[in-house]
Amino acid sequence: xxxxxxxxxxxxxxxxxxxxxxxxxxxxxxxxxxxxxxxxxxxxxxxxxxxxxxxxxxxxxxxxxxxxxxxxxxxxxxxxxxxxxxxxxxxxxxxxxxxxxxxxxxxxxxxxxxxxxxxxxxxxxxxxxxxxxxxxxxxxxxxxxxxxxxxxxxxxxxxxxxxxxxxxxxxxxxxxxxxxxxxxxxxxxxxxxxxxxxxxxxxxxxxxxxxxxxxxxxxxxxxx
Numbered sequence: 317x318x319x320x321x322x323x324x325x326x327x328x329x330x331x332x333x334x335x336x337x338x339x340x341x342x343x344x345x346x347x348x349x350x351x352x353x354x355x356x357x358x359x360x361x362x363x364x365x366x367x368x369x370x371x372x373x374x375x376x377x378x379x380x381x382x383x384x385x386x387x388x389x390x391x392x393x394x395x396x397x398x399x400x401x402x403x404x405x406x407x408x409x410x411x412x413x414x415x416x417x418x419x420x421x422x423x424x425x426x427x428x429x430x431x432x433x434x435x436x437x438x439x440x441x442x443x444x445x446x447x448x449x450x451x452x453x454x455x456x457x458x459x460x461x462x463x464x465x466x467x468x469x470x471x472x473x474x475x476x477x478x479x480x481x482x483x484x485x486x487x488x489x490x491x492x493x494x495x496x497x498x499x500x501x502x503x504x505x506x507x508x509x510x511x512x513x514x515x516x517x518x519x520x521x522x523x524x525x526x527x528x529x530x531x532x533x534x535x536x537x538x539x540x
Contacts, residue, residue, distance in 0.1 A: 317490030319449040323515040325366035341443040359449040370510035373453030375426035383413040383429040385441035399504035430488045455497035455509035456532045465534035470520045
C-alpha cells in the first residue's frame with residue numbers, strides 16, 4: 317500500500333507551517349488562508365484549519381539504516397520522545413527502529429527505519445531522506461467494524477495484531493494502525509488516542525482508493 321495524500325486538521329495553521337517548513341525543512345508545496353501542503357517523499361501531507369482538533373499519530377519511512385543519523389539530525393532541532401531513556405526504539409518483531417517527536421498540536425510523529433525494506437542511502441541525512449508517509453493511526457472502539465469498512469474498499473492484509481487491541485493493515489510501505497482506544501494508548505508515552513478525522517488517498521494493488529475517517533466511520537470522500 318502506498319499512501320499518496322493525507323489530510324489532517326490543525327487549529328494553528330501558521331505555527332504548524334513554520335514548524336514543519338522552517339524547523340524541520342519539509343518542502344512547502346502549496347498554501348492558502350485555510351491550508352498548506354508538504355512534500356513527504358512520494359507522499360503529500362496536507363494541513364487544513366479547523367477550530368477544534370485532537371492529536372494524530374503518523375509515521376514516515378526513512379532509509380533502512382539511517383536511524384542513528386536521523387536521531388542526531390532531529391535532536392539538533394527538537395526534543396525526541398524517549399522510551400526507557402532511549403531516543404531510538406527497537407521493534408524486533410517488525411525488524412525496524414523508530415524515533416518519535418511531537419509537533420505543535422501534540423501529534424505523535426514517527427520516523428521509522430524498516431530494515432526489511434533494505435532501502436540504502438549514502439547521502440547525509442536531512443529532510444530529503446523522508447521517503448513517504450507509512451502509517452496513519454485510526455483509534456476506534458470497534459476494530460473489527462473499521463477493518464470491515466476498509467476491506468470493502470480494497471483488500472488490505474493484516475500485517476500484525478488482531479481485532480482485540482491492535483491491528484495493523486497493509487504492508488511496510490503503508491499501514492493503517494487500528495487500536496481500541498478504550499484498551500490501548502499511543503506508544504511510546506501512553507498518550508490518549510483520539511479518533512481524529514482525516515482524509516486519505518492511497519494505492520493498493522494498482523487501484524487508487526480514497527476515504528475519510530470521521531466519527532470512527534470509514535466513508536467515501538465527498539465529491540470523489
